[in-house]
Amino acid sequence: MFRRPIKEINAEFPAEESYLDSIQQIVREACATSGMRRKHISAVLLAIEEGATNIIRHAYLYEKGTIRIRIVIYSKTILFSLFDTGRSFTPDSSGKLDLNKLVETGRRGGLGFYMVQKIMDSVEYISSAGFNELRMSRRIQSDPRKGPGFLRRMFSLRVKFSFWTLFIVSIIVIAVNYYENNVTVKQLYDHLDETASALTSTIAEQTAGFIINRRSDVEFDQLTYSFSRSNPFISLIVMTDTENNVLAHSLDETQIRKPYVPPFPVPSGPPGTVRAISSADKNLRYLMMPISQGTRKLGTVHVLFTTDLIDKHLEDARIRSIALTTALLLVGIIGIFLLTSYFVTPIVNITRRVRKFSSGEMEGELPLDGAEEFLEISRALNEMTTRLSNDRQNLIEKERLSKEIEVASQIQKTLLPNKLPHPGNLEVEAFYRAASMVGGDLYDMFEVSEGRYCMVVADVSGKGVPASLVMSMLRTVIQIHACNSETARETLLKVNDYLIDNIPPGMFITLLLAILDVATDKVKLVSAGHNPLLHYHNGTGQFSEINPPGMPLGVPVTLDRTFEESVQEIELELEPGDLILLYTDGITEATNHDGEQFGVKRLKALIHDHLQSSTERKIAELSRIIIEEVDGHAGFGRQDDDITFLMVRTAIETESNDSKVEESPSISVQIVDEDKPTETE
Amino acid sequence: MADNIKVSLSENKLAEGISEVRVDGVIDTLTAGDLAEVMESLIHRERYRIVIDLAGVDYISSAGWGIIISHIKEVRSQEGDIKLANMVPDVYEIFELLEFDNVLKVFGSVSDAASDFNGSNPVKKKD
Numbered sequence: 001m002f003r004r005p006i007k008e009i010n011a012e013f014p015a016e017e018s019y020l021d022s023i024q025q026i027v028r029e030a031c032a033t034s035g036m037r038r039k040h041i042s043a044v045l046l047a048i049e050e051g052a053t054n055i056i057r058h059a060y061l062y063e064k065g066t067i068r069i070r071i072v073i074y075s076k077t078i079l080f081s082l083f084d085t086g087r088s089f090t091p092d093s094s095g096k097l098d099l100n101k102l103v104e105t106g107r108r109g110g111l112g113f114y115m116v117q118k119i120m121d122s123v124e125y126i127s128s129a130g131f132n133e134l135r136m137s138r139r140i141q142s143d144p145r146k147g148p149g150f151l152r153r154m155f156s157l158r159v160k161f162s163f164w165t166l167f168i169v170s171i172i173v174i175a176v177n178y179y180e181n182n183v184t185v186k187q188l189y190d191h192l193d194e195t196a197s198a199l200t201s202t203i204a205e206q207t208a209g210f211i212i213n214r215r216s217d218v219e220f221d222q223l224t225y226s227f228s229r230s231n232p233f234i235s236l237i238v239m240t241d242t243e244n245n246v247l248a249h250s251l252d253e254t255q256i257r258k259p260y261v262p263p264f265p266v267p268s269g270p271p272g273t274v275r276a277i278s279s280a281d282k283n284l285r286y287l288m289m290p291i292s293q294g295t296r297k298l299g300t301v302h303v304l305f306t307t308d309l310i311d312k313h314l315e316d317a318r319i320r321s322i323a324l325t326t327a328l329l330l331v332g333i334i335g336i337f338l339l340t341s342y343f344v345t346p347i348v349n350i351t352r353r354v355r356k357f358s359s360g361e362m363e364g365e366l367p368l369d370g371a372e373e374f375l376e377i378s379r380a381l382n383e384m385t386t387r388l389s390n391d392r393q394n395l396i397e398k399e400r401l402s403k404e405i406e407v408a409s410q411i412q413k414t415l416l417p418n419k420l421p422h423p424g425n426l427e428v429e430a431f432y433r434a435a436s437m438v439g440g441d442l443y444d445m446f447e448v449s450e451g452r453y454c455m456v457v458a459d460v461s462g463k464g465v466p467a468s469l470v471m472s473m474l475r476t477v478i479q480i481h482a483c484n485s486e487t488a489r490e491t492l493l494k495v496n497d498y499l500i501d502n503i504p505p506g507m508f509i510t511l512l513l514a515i516l517d518v519a520t521d522k523v524k525l526v527s528a529g530h531n532p533l534l535h536y537h538n539g540t541g542q543f544s545e546i547n548p549p550g551m552p553l554g555v556p557v558t559l560d561r562t563f564e565e566s567v568q569e570i571e572l573e574l575e576p577g578d579l580i581l582l583y584t585d586g587i588t589e590a591t592n593h594d595g596e597q598f599g600v601k602r603l604k605a606l607i608h609d610h611l612q613s614s615t616e617r618k619i620a621e622l623s624r625i626i627i628e629e630v631d632g633h634a635g636f637g638r639q640d641d642d643i644t645f646l647m648v649r650t651a652i653e654t655e656s657n658d659s660k661v662e663e664s665p666s667i668s669v670q671i672v673d674e675d676k677p678t679e680t681e
Numbered sequence: 682m683a684d685n686i687k688v689s690l691s692e693n694k695l696a697e698g699i700s701e702v703r704v705d706g707v708i709d710t711l712t713a714g715d716l717a718e719v720m721e722s723l724i725h726r727e728r729y730r731i732v733i734d735l736a737g738v739d740y741i742s743s744a745g746w747g748i749i750i751s752h753i754k755e756v757r758s759q760e761g762d763i764k765l766a767n768m769v770p771d772v773y774e775i776f777e778l779l780e781f782d783n784v785l786k787v788f789g790s791v792s793d794a795a796s797d798f799n800g801s802n803p804v805k806k807k808d
Binding site: 017020039042043046049050053099100102103104105106111112114115118119 | 750
């Protein structure tokens with residue numbers, strides 16, 4: 001319904017009440033440009049203020065945000081759109097707000113929207129894809145209350161189409177009729193003229209004989225009388241002699257022998273041609289023909305005849321033709337209207353669908369009928385709707401899922417120990433970072449019995465939600481069994497017994513479990529296929545990689561020995577200043593762009609350097625350094641696997657400090673050098 | 682648009698029991714609070730016969746209309762009313778457009794508005 005816009009204005013403002021003035025200023029200028037009357041402008045300003053206030057208050061709840069305004073001026077309408085990215089609200093657009101209801105309830109809410117609806121000709125609220133649009137249109141002229149709806153319906157596409165078709169058809173029919181009528185008239189007149197000419201020649205011939213034979217006046221009179229009586233279209237026959245004296249007069253015999261005076265001014269022209277005479281009441285035509293015998297001229301015949309008969313005939317024909325045309329047009333109107341409906345209905349349907357679609361309703365397909373062109377549009381629209389609807393579904397699904405994962409991640413975080421025990425004068429440090437939102441790694445440290453601590457690092461195969469769920473279970477299972485077991489080995493066996501029946505097939509867990517006795521500084525270690533424990537000997541500056549035999553948990557026992565048989569416990573003793581590190585392969589297998597792994601050598605070097613360079617340095621800092629180095633190696637933002645480690649360091653005896661520092665340099669070099677094998681136990 | 686508003690209240694000047702609220706300026710979101718305060722105080726003191734003189738007001742937003750409309754029911758239930766006087770043409774046109782003329786009476790002067798109270802049955806309240 002809109003034509004090409006004359007002007008478009010876009011502006012953006014902070015969503016604050018102090019900017020309402022600026023918004024109104026822009027609107028006022030736009031309205032003035034469009035030629036809107038002053039009193040209408042102030043109403044529009046009011047509506048815009050209401051819309052903007054609503055956004056500030058309800059969409060943004062007075063928080064930071066922006067209002068974008070778009071004004072499009074058409075020749076007869078202005079379109080105002082207010083956009084925001086805040087909360088969407090559901091305006092009561094189903095029915096117009098009832099003023100009396102507002103008074104009755106004493107509510108103020110909704111008054112603003114009521115005012116907008118009253119002032120604007122149309123108000124729409126569209127909420128999609130993260131922003132909301134309040135779209136309002138106002139006609140530039142006239143009062144909005146005077147039924148624009150009715151007029152618009154009156155001039156709907158269907159009516160317009162019918163009207164124009166009818167108009168064109170009518171013009172064609174009338175033009176054809178007119179032309180046809182003219183042709184007929186001319187033919188009839190020509191025919192009459194010919195008849196009259198022929199008759200006049202006959203009269204002239206007969207009169208010539210009469211003159212030669214010197215007939216009497218009565219005979220002349222009879223001749224004229226008989227001619228005029230037998231030819232009703234002839235109104236006058238006058239015969240004159242060469243002296244222009246009347247020989248016979250069909251209407252007035254007293255004129256005989258008198259000079260002939262024509263009753264009408266005779267138009268000039270050669271004899272024998274028909275000349276039309278303009279007269280007030282009758283359509284007369286005049287014909288004059290010489291009376292002659294060979295070359296001898298004897299006189300003249302004057303004939304006046306009327307076209308009355310023809311005219312009457314033509315009039316009848318015209319009335320019949322008009323009646324017929326009118327009847328045809330009436331039938332035509334109905335036909336055209338039906339035909340138009342047939343053509344327009346698909347458009348109306350499509351428009352209605354698109355409107356529904358824009359208001360967010362995705363259900364319902366367009367019927368695939370009508371002309372091929374509409375069929376194409378309908379099909380395309382259906383397809384578009386379906387696709388968009390699916391996309392939206394997917395998006396919703398995705399959002400839901402990511403929210404779920406976020407929840408899972410939160411839960412998982414709460415499942416990891418939020419506080420580690422610090423038994424005696426041990427330093428304990430742990431780190432965990434999942435590769436995705438939820439991880440499958442686990443670390444834990446808790447007191448099993450007085451002075452005995454259980455330390456665990458585990459890696460559940462796979463990543464994401466399934467791994468994390470198993471991990472959560474695993475932690476609980478270990479805690480339960482560790483407290484009810486005498487040794488690390490017993491714990492592991494019990495855990496395995498439980499897991500065999502309770503972990504999804506195809507999933508397995510590697511695990512390193514150590515029981516540390518604070519009183520003796522002895523560590524009992526079991527492994528279920530996990531990477532070795534790193535033991536840093538503070539006294540020598542060397543590392544031991546301790547790897548007790550044991551199969552991963554959850555691996556089907558197809559080998560010749562059972563899980564129980566595969567597990568062996570190793571005991572180690574910690575010297576003052578020693579450090580043990582339990583970790584998952586997320587550290588050592590972190591790869592850089594060239595596919596090179598971080599490796600255990602680098603890890604050892606880091607630990608060694610850090611512990612050797614200063615005895616004061618806490619292992620908290622060591623933890624930070626390890627993470628930094630691993631991240632630096634893999635590159636920012638690239639983490640393929642969960643990174644987890646747990647380390648414990650025994651207190652350093654002050655008297656042994658010096659000796660260690662002295663010993664360190666030679667070994668340090670040895671370790672850093674990649675080409676030489678690292679000393680391991 | 683000026684951000685200022687002046688609301689002045691004179692009680693019993695027009696007639697016994699009638700309060701006249703004279704507003705000057707613009708009644709919009711930012712300024713409506715002042716009018717709201719005066720109205721609340723009148724109703725709190727059970728003065729239900731109110732004439733609002735709008736001679737000096739050239740713009741009223743929904744915040745302003747809301748204050749007036751939201752009190753109609755209460756004052757009428759106490760046999761009082763809110764009557765408007767001296768509306769400027771600009772305001773009146775919007776007033777009409779919004780069909781507020783169906784729920785509020787408008788008078789050419791404050792005295793007309795005040796005498797309309799006497800026309801209705803006079804009430805001696807405890808004020």
